[in-house]
Amino acid sequence: MAQFRFKALDEVLNRKPIEIERENNLVSDYYGMLVFDQAKMKKYLSREAYKAVTDAVERGTIIDRKMADQVAQGMKAWAIENGATHYTHWFHPLTDGTAEKHDAFIVHGADGSVIESFSGTLLAQQEPDASSFPSGGIRQTFEARGYTAWDPSSPAFISETTLTIPTIFISYTGEALDYKTPLLRALNTIDKAATGVCQYFDKNVSRVTANLGWEQEYFLIDEALYMARPDLMLTGRTLMGHASSKDQQLDDHYFSSIPTRVNKFMQDVENEAYKLGIPVKTRHNEVAPNQFELAPIYEEANLANDHNQLCMDIMQKIARRHKFRILFHEKPFAGINGSGKHNNWSLSTNTGVNLYSPGKNPKSNLQFLTFVINTLKAVFDNQDLLRASILTSSNQHRLGANEAPPSIISVFLGTEVSAMLDLMEEAVVDRKMTPDEKTALKLNIGRIPEIILDNTDRNRTSPFAFTGNRFEFRAVGSMANNASALIVLNTAVADQLKKFKAEVDAHIEKGVKKDEAIFQVLKTLIIDTKPIRFNGDGYSVDWVKEAEKRGLSNIGNVPDSLAAYLREDYIDLFKRNGIFNKTEIEGRVEVEYEKFIMKVQIESRVLADIAINHIVPTAVEYQTMLLENVKNLKEVFPEEEFLSLAGGRLDLIREVGSHISAIKAKRKEMIAARSKANKVEDVIDRSKEYDKEVRPFLDDIRDHIDRLELIVDNEKWPLPKYRELLFIR
């Protein structure tokens, strides 16, 4: 029974770090070599085609067919020179990954031969069958056909031998079926809204870009051990496993020397990433044993998110080359740190100003405060929506412990910015301010230190933390497509900025001076948003009580959290900002509910199988061995001596027996609960049933298995143990 485990352990003992092929020159020499970037476009495109693409990227203009044809020719020429034989549209459907279907460049030539061909039509649009991708109700209501359409703002690249073109994915009737379409809409909306507000401070601002710097946390597990854990293979997390006596108690993994095998893997990933123009910068050991992190320099949010998805894909592939498997699940191991994908988010102007960086003078600092305070308000008003964007069946295991934030959404501002808001609240009076009062306030605003102490990771319990020149949305999970969080965040902030501008303009129209109008509106926002500000310990029991007093919501389960998407006020928010129509939201939410149900269902099925096929037989075998031993003792020794010698064993036999019975009984009950839940017609009700009636069995059954793991002969235990999964590298 335990053969597989020991064979795996044997195999691992012989592992050597894999030597990698390194480019010999400087990273800057080969950075982006597989990307059809500006430099290559200049070389391979006519001047007008180049301009058509840059205008589309910078101003959102449409690229006509003639130009698209020219771009396609240039792309094809470059791709073929670099070894490409195929092309694909690459998109982000509502699954946990990306999608691609490769087509060769070949077409029939006149004389029965083949030639390489690619056209503007093929570049601009394709028609994959949408019916095998999740779409919620949209697919049933309309047609199975879907379109992918070229996103020129994210450059094409070569992946192995395929020219890969980032695209959006929409239904026949134009509804978004992916993450990228609404993300682009949200980025466009925040551009407009933030530019409007920037105009109060600098007329030269004509464009505001949202930026993203993601931090990807992950675990690496040796391939052989991974293969011996069906739960890891099928669900991405361990559904059972007793804690290792030593795991992260000594804080000795975080930032410690990177193991050689892992270091080789990281170098390999970085090499590939550089060729693909992904600016990966930081690598380190994370807190849990065998947990690591990779983070790039921030980029424009849409590109950064494409790069994150691409990076996850190459990390998975390269991990295999190094005989590892990578785990992106938010909580692969109970009891130790899980993995997040902290989203560092900021806004910057075409004039080079980071709107979340304190400036050099009162004017730029007032702009900085304007953006910070409006962001506070957006988070406060949309806390339920923000939570819905990050809370999934897997992330739910991570939140609320081990340096991951709780599911109560709050904002950490740090002492300096908090003090500045308090000061403003006091200094802005309800009547017209005197010139002296205004000067004094401006002077104070000018005193914000230009570089606020780096708050990064200062408060690891905060879901949304100001870290000196950006906000860090820490609640986002490691497995997630960042777009889910970014769509909500950018829409919420854009909407708030529009409201802010409307209010300030109304004051100005009434004759109030611009500065004073801004002060007045900011003051009301500071007062309104006090409940969402929290710099303390997000894990404390007191915070839960305090948050309740403040009226903040505290929702820990996925079905109730997802319901936020269907609230009338939030549907309206998406509609008025042009992000989703009602059909799109309903379709998307249905997909999320289905995903939740499926994932719990799969976990429950896997656990039931392992319990009955691996664990129970092992326990029975061990129990039989104990019984044999007891019978032999009884034969050899007189009654009294026998009892003193075998007493402990008799208890053990009973203990093993009781766990076996409990596992079998609970497994039956769990299967019955699943059948009952499956009969529930409505998807929301079904997800609730799964959450309340099926999910609890996972912990319950696990508990018995973990107890058995502690008492059953190690030689017989079939699954690699936590200590093996976590410490072998």
Ligand SMILES: NC(=O)CC[C@H](N)C(=O)O
């Ligand atoms: N060092 C850290 O910031 C740990 C973060 C933690 N892994 C999380 O789940 O978010």
